[in-house]
Amino acid sequence: MSLTASDAAPQTAPAGKARGYWANVGRRLIRDKIAVACGIILLLIVLAAVFAPWLHLADPYQGSMIRRLKPIGTANYPLGSDELGRDMLARLIYGGRLSLFIGVLPVIFAFMIGTSLGLVAGYVGGKVNTAIMRTIDVFYAFPSVLLAIAISGALGAGITNSIVSLTVVFVPQITRVAESVTTSVRNMDFVEAARASGAGAFTIMRVHMLGNVLGPIFVYATGLISVSMILAAGLSFLGLGTKPPEPEWGLMLNTLRTAIYVNPWVAALPGVMIFAVSICFNLLSDSMRSAMDIRN
Amino acid sequence: MSKAVSAIAEVEKFEPIEDIGGAAQPLLHVNGLTKHFPVRGTGLFGGAKTVRAVDDVSFSIAKGETLGIVGESGCGKSTTARLLMHLMPTTAGEIIFDARQVGRELSLRELRRGMQMVFQDSYASLNPRLTIEESIAFGPKVHGMSDASARALARELLGKVGLRPENFAHRYPHEVSGGQRQRVNIARALALSPRLVILDESVSALDKSVEAQVLNLLADLKREFGLTYLFISHDLNVVRYISDRVLVMYLGEVVELGPVDDVWDQPAHPYTRALLAAMPSSDPDRRTEVPPITGDPPNPIDPPAGCRFHPRCPFAEALCSQAKPKLSPIGDSGHQAACFMAIPGSGHSRAP
Secondary structure (H helix, E strand, O other): OHHHHHHHOOOOOOOOOOOOHHHHHHHHHHHOHHHHHHHHHHHHHHHHHHOHHHOOOOOOOOOOHHHOOOOOOEOOEOOOEOOOOOEHHHHHHHHHHHHHHHHHHHHHHHHHHHHHHHHHHHHHOHHHHHHHHHHHHHHHOOOHHHHHHHHHHHHOOOHHHHHHHHHHHHHHHHHHHHHHHHHHHHOOHHHHHHHHOOOOHHHHHHHHHHHHHHHHHHHHHHHHHHHHHHHHHHHHHOOOOOOOOOOOHHHHHHHHHHHOOOOHHHHHHHHHHHHHHHHHHHHHHHHHHHHOOOOO | OHHHHHHHOOOOOOOOOOOOOOOOOOOEEEEEEEEEEEEOOOOOOOOOEEEEEEEEEEEEEOOOOEEEEEOOOOOOHHHHHHHHOOOOOOOEEEEEEOOEEEOOOEOHHHHHHHEEEEOOOOOOOOOOOOOHHHHHHHHHHHOOOOHHHHHHHHHHHHHHOOOOHHHHOOOOHHHOOHHHHHHHHHHHHHOOOOOEEEEEOOOOOOOHHHHHHHHHHHHHHHHHHOOEEEEEOOOHHHHHHHOOEEEEEEOOEEEEEEEHHHHHHOOOOHHHHHHHHOOOOOOHHHOOOOOOOOOOOOOOOOOOOOOOOHHHOOOOOHHHHHOOOOOEEEOOOOEEEOOHHHOOOOOOOOOO
16 A cells, blocks of 8 residues: 555645534634624514514504604604504514514425425436426416415415415425426436445435535525515515504505605615515525535 | 554455356356437437447456456447446346346346446545545445444545545545545445446546556555456556456447457557557657548447448448448457458458
8 A cells, every 4th residue: 555655645634623514604604794694683583573472562453543653763662653553663573473474484385395396306307307397387487476466366365375375486496496406416426326336216315415405495495585575575565465453564564655755764664674684584595605615 | 554454354344246157257248238319300300310329339358357448539438337337228238247137137236236336527426515434335325234334344445545544534525636536436436345346437537646546556456356347448558557458449339359468569450550549659759640540430320331430441442331340350369350351351452
């Protein structure tokens, strides 16, 4: 073995012990200031929404006819009041519960369904691929807003139905991404090598495909959360999602729009929340994309 | 190293699959191997056509020898390798591994224990998400070895290919150099204790000094594990260095086959002569000044009739475009060529 000694010497030894892939991704993400800022904002909003009942807020359903549309900074109404005199701060925080719920849940469902479909289509290929992808294309042909409205309209208003309709909207998009990533990974030599070692399709998918495929799909899905929130808000705005008096950002934006000339700052608040949350998810998914690029 | 050697004795490993035919039985016998890819014709009414990537290729590899396959890009070398590994279905032909026909007496699973492959691209052939140790241990685990034993085996093999396990086992493929990665790929191929290793352009992407080290490593491993190699390369010097016999392919067919010295000293097929003449020489007096071969290889979708080399052959005669020369013996050393000039009484003016 002496003739190979020079190559065996630790010429490229890294300074420390080699870390796991996800530890590396996490480390790079923490160094990214934008990612950290977005993460903190999202965490605060989520925590506030989750722990809303313990925050000693005003009752988000309790209106007052004489205290309608108070401006921001009024005593007892730090963020003003809405068109029925309900406390905006309480309604925004409670509204986050529902808005985040219908923003995130459809994406999670679509992620699970779309990834499975895309993996199978990409790995098996051939006729199975054609069958799955052409069916997906049919859904893809509709503009997503139109499709969401059509399905919600057909199923009837309600939170469950808007979640179902949004899931249907996102499945084709995630399947597309999953299929293209899977196809490119499937043709790599290491998958051939795994087949050459006698591994079955399921083992290859689990050990060699999933790890390489999940990252890009996950990043894409994170970016979809903002779209989902805006679509959900749009459905509520049209009266197809949440029903009053439930606090939900999209619905609040709708009911407050008549007050836009009376008290524009208060009327804009639900929109600001939707904007803040969706842009944070978008920036976070961008940061994750670059943090997961392994050769950086 | 002595410490590592003492640890090796306890590592669990696979026994190579049974030697059935003894020394006289070739380890691998390939008979009429053919692969046609269907391609869609051009235009609306162009009918379906086929690419004849590998056409009626037959050869055998004796136990313990190294057979080199040479030929220009696109001649079907890599397709042959993938067909042998059963990574793609064959159109026709039979593959007999040590007296057992693959698919009949020998299952695919057993074949994969007996035959492994090292790919050209050392980076693409390792999963970027797995550590080197995990990549090597994957095969043994698929064949039922426990995780702990498979990892121990992986570490032992890393030592065998000249990489210190304590430095390399937990690294990721992008953290090591190209030569080291190819050593990892060799270790991965050896993890199932194969008897035949197909090396598909395995050293072609390495720089010359590393290439030489890996070639020497391959020679050492062959001796230590009693391996048989099928060595595919376009680098004639490397093939001559490592091979016992050589097989020359042109457009999916075998044009010449024989002991490497015989083929080098007396190439019988004009294509082989052209290949050898195209080798760069460091001797100024032996510099090639006239291109030994001109033009691109013809399209394998529509290969020329008769001898496939005749449109580029300086000695082509009417006969060559009409009939296909069979692989015929030259002398008794096992040297064979598919050229009318090598077949006595073939009708070619230069035939003996």
